Amino acid sequence: MTPGNRWTLLLIGAAAVFMVIAIVLVFGVAPDAANLTTETERYAQRIFYFHVPNWWVGFLAFLIAAASGVMYLTSEREVWDVVGLSCVEIGLTFTTIGLITGSIWAKPTWNTWWTWDPRLTTAAVGWLMYVGYLMLRDAIEHPQRRARFAAVFSIIAFLSVPVNFMAIRWWRTIHPVVIGSGSLDAQGGFALGPNIQLVFFFCLFAFTVLFAALLALRVRTEWLARRVEQVRQQVLSRG
């Protein structure tokens, strides 16, 4: 067993344990949000413990993808391309879940699955942008060129992420802001009591560990897949 492998295993184990604790905390320990009136709203509110960490992981993944882009362009080392690709794939997965959990929460709270609110629109556009990243990669044959263009794109694409984050703070929106103060038009917001805060920050932490575990695994598989492909090419060219 290689040392890298042992770390990955440890991360996966930690992520599994933390996620189980997170689920127990969310459904067993976290109190109901005080100001929500209907029972459906109070149940729906608990999705917040997964919805926000999902987007947090998405943002974090896209940030690391952009940083890997810078690292790749300056160092030309293939490993940064692998990290960038893995981050975008994981980020897309988490933001997809973020869009879905948001919709599930919006139905009982806003009485609609989707609304053309700036926050929701910028989130959907950001998601599409990273789908574009994968399409760009698919359309380029030459490996170094693919890595270089993907790096350039991931740096530019990450510019939209702060806009997305600031969207609920700058513009009138119905999306609640739980941390800091939100817009007067926000609907379905709630205050973070001390217990809610504890559970919430634990969930953020658990999801971050899960992200690290997935990233380690994905980087490893992608790296090995490329090595296998290299060896295969060598064997074919010899035979």
Added chain:
Amino acid sequence: MPYLRKVLAIVAKDIAAELRTREMLSSMFVFSLLVILIFNFAFDLRADNQAALAPGVLWVAITFAGMLGLSRSFILEKDRGSIEGLLLAPVDRSAIYLGKLLGNVLFIAVVEMIILPIFIILFNLPADALPVLVGVTLLGTLGFAGVGTLFSAMVVHTRAREVLLPVLLFPVVVPVMLSSVKLTAAILDRVPLSEVQNWLSLLVAFDVIFMTLSFMLFDYVLEE
């Protein structure tokens, strides 16, 4: 040769090439006119909803037409084999970016200056809004063409080429488009610009960020 002269030489080359055929300008113009007309029956524009839809229609027309121009920008260079000549020229890569960007902005701006009066007439909008509208349109075009020029140089090396450009460019330039549409709406509604200050700042900020980053990253998409 000083830096600025090199940039202008590339712009002059693009203008000369365009004036020979005029195919890009004419297709961009006709296309943007078409977009405005198609919106007319797609949205069933009437006197009562015209003012609300006009800014969106204008910006869809501008960005779609701009997309046509941007996608041709480097495809022509590649297909005619002139990109090698451009790369062999003793100029800094960033001068190529600035030259191509200026050329693109110029072509899109020419189309805009023809389409804006027509747009104002067709939508029965106040004519005195034109000067401010021109300013906002140019600001929007700078941000749009800033990334567009970079992406245009990138997609010529891909299999999908011009099909891929809108897929990559539209989501990225959403902040620019969003603020341009908001500003256009404010101008047409006669809201003073001081009330939409934050949209103007957002637009200018993204113009600067997009152009600076594209300027810095252009070197990496033009290798070999």
